[in-house]
Amino acid sequence: MKTQSHFSLNRNQRNGIVFFWVLIVLVFIGLIYQDLLFPPKGNEVFSQEQAMLVQQKIDSLKEAKTNKVFKIYPFNPNFITDYKGYTLGMSVEEIERLHNYREQEQWINSIQDFKSVTQVSDSLLNKISPYFKFPDWVKENRTKKQSNSQSLPSHLKKDLNQASEEDLISVKGIGETLAKRIIRYKIRIGGFIDDSQIKDVYGLAYDVEENLLNRFTVKDKKKPILIHINTATVLQLTEIPYFDYELARSIVNYRKLNEKISSFEELIKIDGFPGHKIDRIRLYLTLE
Secondary structure, three states, X not given: OOOOOOOOOOHHHXXXXXXXXXXXXXXXXXXXXXXXXXXXXXXXXXXXXXXXXXXXXXXXXXXXXXXXXXXXXXXOHHHOOHHHXXXXXXXXXXXXXXXXXHHXXXXXXXXXXXXXXXXXXXXHHHHHHHHEOOOHHHHHHHHOXXXXXXXXXXXXXXXXXXXXXXXXXXXXXXXXHHHHHHHHHHHHOOOOOOHHHHHHOOOOOHHHHHXXXXXXXXXXXXXXXXXXXXXXXXXXXXXXXXXXXXXXXXXXXXXXXXXXXXXXXXXXXXXXXXXXXXXXXXXXXXXX
């Protein structure tokens, strides 16, 4: 009896095996050349033009970061720190000239003084000089005019805190708008405690201020409870009319970094501190 081998294949089986191997070869070739046969779409591959656009965007962002523009706020040019000078665009040499001048206890009292001492370029001077904020006594000495009215003796002057709108309008240079503004400011700060606070009323020119103080003065000077600047919290400092929350927090942070504040003039080193109002601010503070 004849036995059939398990490995013998008929014709159809042999054709199937050949077809299967051909299919495997074709699939293998397809995988190798798939990028050629089926190129990626969308964002899978950047063209050279797209790559250049992306690089230009990256370069522009780097340039914007390098040329970062700092917003300038009014400041006293006598107290420019190294960092402040850098943000203004001053060179190291120009900053050092200013510091050397100030170490001799000399003061910058005009734009021309600043130019002469620092030797900054005219272009930089024109850019930053509009933000110079000199102390009031400098402006007064520079712009002081002859008063339009004779100053009354102190005992004949009326109390500034008791002045009505009509009383204020009677002063030369003060109209209804200014009179209301003076009264609103008096209420906001809880009453004037010193004549110098009249300087902080917006729109009050020096000669009009002088006319007003020739006839009015703060008579009932109720001194506020002084706040100890070296122990006060942020919230306590915000009670001072001249401090907002951000400035109060900056003062506390400065105090922590330097252990304590030794003088009122030291506060001027804090960025954003209104140094031109230091004489009024110290009315509410104590170092002891």
